[in-house]
Amino acid sequence: MLPGSLLLTDAWSPVFYSMKSPLIIAAKLSGAGIVLFLFFALAVPCTLHAQRPNPPSWTRGIHWYQILIDRFDNGNPENDPTGREVLGDTLYQWSVSDWTRNWYELTVQEKMYNTMFYPNAYLRQYGGDFAGIRQRLGYLKRTGIDALMLSPVFKAPSSHKYDVSSLHHVDEHFASKGEIDTTYLNRENPADPKTWYFTTADREFLDMVAAIHDTGMKVIVDVQFVHVNAQFWAFRDLLKKQEQSLYRGWFNVHEWDRAETPFESEFRYDCLWDTKAFPLFKTDTTGLAPEPREYVWGATRRWLDPDGDGDPKDGVDGYRVTLVENLPERFWYEWTAHVKSVNPEAVTIAEWIGDPSEAPECFDIIYTKTFAKAVTQFLLNKTSTPTAFDDMYNQHFHTTANQDASILVVSDLETDRLASRCANADVKFEKNNTPQRNLEYKVREPNELERRLQQQCLILQFTLPGAPLIYYGDEAGMWGGDDPDNRKPMAWFDMEFDDESSFPLNADPSAWDAGFDSSMYSFYRTLIELRKEHIALQYGTMSTVVIDDEKKVYAYVRESGSDRVWVAVNASDEPQICPIRISGIEDGYYLADPFHSVRFRVREGLIYPVLSPNTVSLLVREK
Structure with missing residues (x-):
């Protein structure tokens, strides 16, 4: 009997067989004779694929930061794209958008194209680039970020770059275009990696990767291998x-x-x-057709080990792959094996839309919105119980091998921002979460109560086992509905922004300060500092200590050696007493909540915190 989740190949034909549960493999008779499924140490060639037992150690308990490059910072306006390069049209007077302008205000140029907001918003580009990222590395390091997750860097006409025109060259509008590049590019055979040239933009990207590594941070890049742009x-x-x-x-x-x-x-x-x-791309039963497959293999290797010397320290630290469902499982087993052959410590992350248990097990980490949905239902929609939330977490994240590396997402490129979700707490997750489909969806600065809800969601994200992901700007207090409103230019602390008014969209005359929110930033900083101070929050075990569906009370403890942190949740609209048994701390000592300025004395091995309505309390031993 073989372990489940293996791919087997018979020794003579290029057919793989996937098993999701243990079963006995026997010989099979066919018209051509016997087809043998070979396993164990036989002297006949065979391929066995098994799940990687652990993701790379550096992914455990870290703090991810997701960047949409075009919207992060424009460090070099001279490389900004033109209308002809973006739209292929010299008649339409398109230009890079003003970074600090009211998001919902249309320019005269935009009104000439279309008087509606969203058709214009999708065409906008803001000029964010590698220089912008480099000049903000100090900010990211001070914030406590450990790894950057970049949107695609490859040549493409769009702002997001998922619609690639090339996988072996980066976009020149993120860097520079050298005068000599054209001469060398004309000598390339794009289908032959041995002829590939490193353009000025390619080299600037690798310089940025080196600068990121110099800070101690890791960096990975988003990719997809399913489709291209018509300019490919x-x-x-x-x-x-x-x-x-x-x-x-x-x-x-x-x-x-x-x-x-x-x-x-x-x-x-x-x-x-x-x-x-x-x-x-053309596909067959094994994945991509041979020609595009070899191209993808070459591009994958190029950015993992750019100089090809066998030492991948000059390359990216892995990839996050989208549209994984569109290619067969065998392809991903082979591709992830290829990645590991170049750099065993590179991480492979699969964005998965469906049930995470159905994702290919060859990836180190499965990136899903499961956590974001569960938190939304539990703390915002109030449609879930503590038991349901606990079951979800234990089913999808709380595993012995991968729990510390599981990426905990509350918002990202494909959701409304958490701040706006809290301002629209009755809206179901990823359902009508944009004014395009829901005229009642609030596109405004969250009020004080809604900000507190946001903080409660964040405490769960940063205290449950896993690696929390911050979507650029969430720490700055940014708000917005689903794409494109979640992709505004970063609200920097050293920029002056116009007040934001959605009047052009919904005739609401109100206006809000769209600048950097230092209070929210401080909250994120405190959460990250607590995680770095308490090893229990990075790598510790997690045990549920209280579940009360009637009172909507939930509590758990994170433990690592003598380090312990308790978290208590009151998801109801009434104050609740939540008795919690405390281990490892003697009677008479106090547990303190750094966010709510309260403390509780341990008595007979218990504390009796009174939790305010809709509150998440983090409790650590008072020093």
């Missing part, structure tokens, strides 16, 4: 040369263009979401 070099050649293109095996073409109809195009091909701008 192989697809451009296919579009021009049709059947004669060397890259016809890269894409699945249904019908070629016909020369006898010069004013019509019959060219049809597979594309993502029926969007012609997003051609899909």
Whole structure:
């Protein structure tokens, strides 16, 4: 009997078989004879894939920071894109948007394109770049960040860069374009990694990676290997040369263009979401077709070990992959093995939309919104019980091997910001969480009560086992609905912002201070400092000590040796007494809550905190 979750290949045919539960493997008769599934130490070639027992040690208990590069900081305005480069149109007077302008205010240029807000918002770019990240590394380090999770860095026309035009060159608008680059690029064979040249922009990216490493932080990059942009070099050649293109095996073409109809195009091909701008790479039962697969393999290696000397210290520290569901499991087992062959300490993270238990087990970490949804239902929607929340956490995150490395997300690139979720506490998670679909959705600065709700969600995120992720700007108090309102330019402490008014969107004349929120930033800093001070919050075990669904009270303890931290939750609208048994601390000592300025004395091994309505209390031994 074999352990579950293995992929087996028979010794003579390139077919893999996946098993999600233990079962006995027997010989199978076919017309060609016997197909043997080989395992154990037989002298016949076979491939066995098993789950990596632990993610890289550096991912345990760290603090992630997710950056959308275009919206983080514009450190070099000279590399800003033009309208022709972004839209392919010289007639539309497009330009990079003003960083500090009211988000909802349309410019004269934008109104000429469309009088509605959202069609314009999706076209905006703000010029954020590598220079902007480098000049903010001190801020990130002071905040307590351990690892950066960057949006894609590769050449693409959009602001987010998921629609790649190249995987082996970074976008020149994040860096610089050298005058000599064109000469060398013309000598490249893009399909042959041995001919690839490092452009000025590529080198500036690697310089930034080195600068990040010099601070002690790690850095990973988002990637996807499912589709490209119509400007992708192989697809451009296919579009021009049709059947004669060397890259016809890269894409699945249904019908070629016909020369006898010069004013019509019959060219049809597979594309993502029926969007012609997003051609899909050709696939087969094993994943990507051979040609794009080799290209992806080469690009993957390029950024992990740029100089190819076998020492990956000059490369990125891993990848977060999106659209994982769109390629078969076998492909991911092979790709993650390829990553580990280049750098065994690189992390592979899969963004997974469905049930996390169904994600390929070859990835080190599964990135999901499960935690964000559970916290929203428990503390904001009030549709979940302490028991349901505890069951969710234990099922999806609380495992012996991976719990410290599990990434705990409360908001990111694809959700409304946590601050706005707290201001719309009755809105279900990822349902009508934007004014585009819900005119009642509040797009304003959260009030004091809503900020307290935000803080309660954060205490859970930073005290349960795992590695909390901060979405850029959340620590600065930024708010906003789902995409694009969650992608405003970073509210920096050294910039003066126009007041934000959503009047152009919903005729609300109110205006709010959209600048850096130093109070919220201090709260994040305190949470991170507490985690770094208490090893129990980084690597300790977690035990549930109180569950009371009737009172909506929940408490747990984090422990590592003699270090202990208790967390008590009152999710009800009434004050609640929450008796908690305290181990390891003698009677007479006090437990203090650093956020609510209260303390409780241990009596007969118990404390009796009175929890205010809708409160999460963090308790540590008073020094």
